[in-house]
Amino acid sequence: xxxxxxxxxxxxxxxxxxxxxxxxxxxxxxxxxxxxxxxxxxxxxxxxxxxxxxxxxxxxxxxxxxxxx
Amino acid sequence: xxxxxxxxxxxxxxxxxxxxxxxxxxxxxxxxxxxxxxxxxxxxxxxxxxxxxxxxxxxxxxxxxxxxxxxxxxxxxxxxxxxxxxxxxxxxxxxxxxxxxxxxxxxxxxxxxxxxxxxxxxxxxxxxxxxxxxxxxxxxxxxxxxxxxxxx
Numbered sequence: 001x002x003x004x005x006x007x008x009x010x011x012x013x014x015x016x017x018x019x020x021x022x023x024x025x026x027x028x029x030x031x032x033x034x035x036x037x038x039x040x041x042x043x044x045x046x047x048x049x050x051x052x053x054x055x056x057x058x059x060x061x062x063x064x065x066x067x068x069x
Numbered sequence: 070x071x072x073x074x075x076x077x078x079x080x081x082x083x084x085x086x087x088x089x090x091x092x093x094x095x096x097x098x099x100x101x102x103x104x105x106x107x108x109x110x111x112x113x114x115x116x117x118x119x120x121x122x123x124x125x126x127x128x129x130x131x132x133x134x135x136x137x138x139x140x141x142x143x144x145x146x147x148x149x150x151x152x153x154x155x156x157x158x159x160x161x162x163x164x165x166x167x168x169x170x171x172x173x174x175x176x177x178x179x180x181x182x183x184x185x186x187x188x189x190x191x192x193x194x195x196x197x198x199x200x201x202x203x204x205x206x207x208x209x210x211x212x213x214x215x216x217x218x219x220x221x
Contacts, residue, residue, distance in 0.1 A: 024118030028125025
């Protein structure tokens with residue numbers, strides 16, 4: 001739940017933007033199961049969770065570092 | 070008497086007329102046929118699917134691995150049946166709390182701004198995710214797991 005579509009997209013294109021947003025959900029879900037879970041399943045639990053912590057911190061760096069907001 | 074012919078000349082703005090040149094910021098950003106509002110750049114539009122992608126890419130993996138570590142003998146070691154029960158109950162509790170977050174989440178964007186809200190949400194996710202495996206030796210490991218899941 002975020003206000004980015006309302007804030008960034010023209011009114012006429014919001015339907016398409018919502019479709020693209022949902023595509024992000026599906027792609028993330030699919031790649032998470034197919035790629036990331038396969039990788040983290042191979043390592044110990046004590047290592048798997050810090051990897052995911054690192055990834056989430058990386059998302060913050062990417063989003064704020066590239067000034068996407 | 071006045072003549073019916075006018076000698077006045079009219080200037081018409083042709084295509085080579087010196088219109089003021091637009092700045093780069095005034096140009097419309099387009100990403101996959103999605104047009105941005107004035108002042109919005111392409112990278113702002115890219116963020117719309119990217120944010121949900123990031124959220125699901127790590128979120129789904131955390132939930133799957135967390136569910137798996139409940140029955141893992143090297144981790145919480147609850148046994149298959151109890152692990153399933155704890156997983157279901159913790160998901161129910163997390164869903165209840167997510168109702169509150171959904172209600173006030175939009176308000177937080179208005180109060181704190183977009184940057185800070187996104188950073189805080191991902192930051193809380195990162196911290197709570199880090200804490201999942203360290204509760205395996207606690208006597209109150211099930212409540213610990215539930216709290217971690219609620220925060221995540």
